[in-house]
Amino acid sequence: MFATWRIGRIFGVPTELHWSFVLVPLAILFYAYQPGFGLRWTQVQWWSGITLLLFFFVLIHELGHALTARARGIRAEKIILFPLGGGALIPDEPERTRDQVLIYAAGPLANLLVAALALLVLVGQPNGAMLIRYYLDQSSNLVVMPALAERLLGITLAVNVVLALGNLLPAYPLDGGRILRALLKRGLSDRAATVITTVMGITIGAGLIAVSYFLGDPLLGISSLFIIAFSAVELNRGWQRRRLTRSVMxxxxxxxxxxxxxxxxxxxxxxxxxxxxxxxxxxxxxxxxxxxxxxxxxxxxxxxxxxxxxxxxxxxxxxxxxxxxxxxxxxxxxxxxxxxxxxxxxxxxxxxxxxxxxxxxxxxxxxxxxxxxxxxxxxx
Ligand SMILES: [Zn+2]
Incomplete structure (x- = not known):
């Protein structure tokens, strides 16, 4: 279940790939297959490139967490990359709320930084402004075919904005949920803060499943199931801990x-x-x-x-x-x-x-x- 392959140290942080990466080529074939036309090889190449780009942005996100933790004197054990995201393993939760918020916010902030850079470069391109307008209003017509560099810049912008905003949703185990829990703990008990953010995780996860159904996007659906599962496990763990503190040997x-x-x-x-x-x-x-x-x-x-x-x-x-x-x-x-x-x-x-x-x-x-x-x- 938790088997991983070490791919190396990045800025001194051990980085591992989860075994489920073997599913990635299968997913690419699934997206590149069109009934009646068979497998479109240009699509296979395109999606392989896009997938690599996506992993790179997820890695930047996790490095944001890990390097901020290290800068605050907190150990980042490793980064694990999953096909649908990643995780920076920080075994000891920082004591100060400020450090927690900084570390959890650093991942989405790293993506926003990349998005801002992509935006700056993109507006300088010949078709940049038109491409951005098309992204904001898909019903408008894209009359010119953007160059490959412009398309990649556009994807970089879009992916990083989605990664940043998606992870800032106030749902456990997403960064937004963890930030919210850290803030709630200042006024409420650990238990109450965990119950609120995990119940939000289950609710928002269920909402995202409905969205994925309407968009016809199975990957969003699978990610939402993970959010629900992680929230349910954390909710249960909190309950078990309370039960054990009230028990005698x-x-x-x-x-x-x-x-x-x-x-x-x-x-x-x-x-x-x-x-x-x-x-x-x-x-x-x-x-x-x-x-x-x-x-x-x-x-x-x-x-x-x-x-x-x-x-x-x-x-x-x-x-x-x-x-x-x-x-x-x-x-x-x-x-x-x-x-x-x-x-x-x-x-x-x-x-x-x-x-x-x-x-x-x-x-x-x-x-x-x-x-x-x-x-x-x-x-x-
Ligand atoms: Zn994150």
Missing amino acids: EEVLRPSAAGRIYVTDRVSRARAAFALTDATVLPVYNNYNELSGFVEKEVLQREGHRDHPVRYYYEAEFITARPTDNLLELTERIVEANVYGAAIYDGGEIVGFVFTEDVIRLLDRSRRRFYKRFRSPASP
């Missing part, structure tokens, strides 16, 4: 089981231990009864040879926490470390374990309750 704590799995045990014995529990991950101990790591049921079933020892199959990495730790912070640490879970120590003794699967189950359980409450408004 006991709700997900799994006490250490009586029947222990040891690294030297055979796989067949470990499978028997899994048969006695609904857990899909269990702790593994060394012969001094110290925790060595975790083993997953599915791994044993898929790869495990029944006579091999468990130590061939377990993950030696885990994190530790105390029973009084905050569940949201612990979940974030587990996700960050990319481990199955945490061992909970109290006074040097393991009192239990917190596994991601149990956190997910807790969230699912309360989501069902949440929906039920909405469906039956009579109940308290």
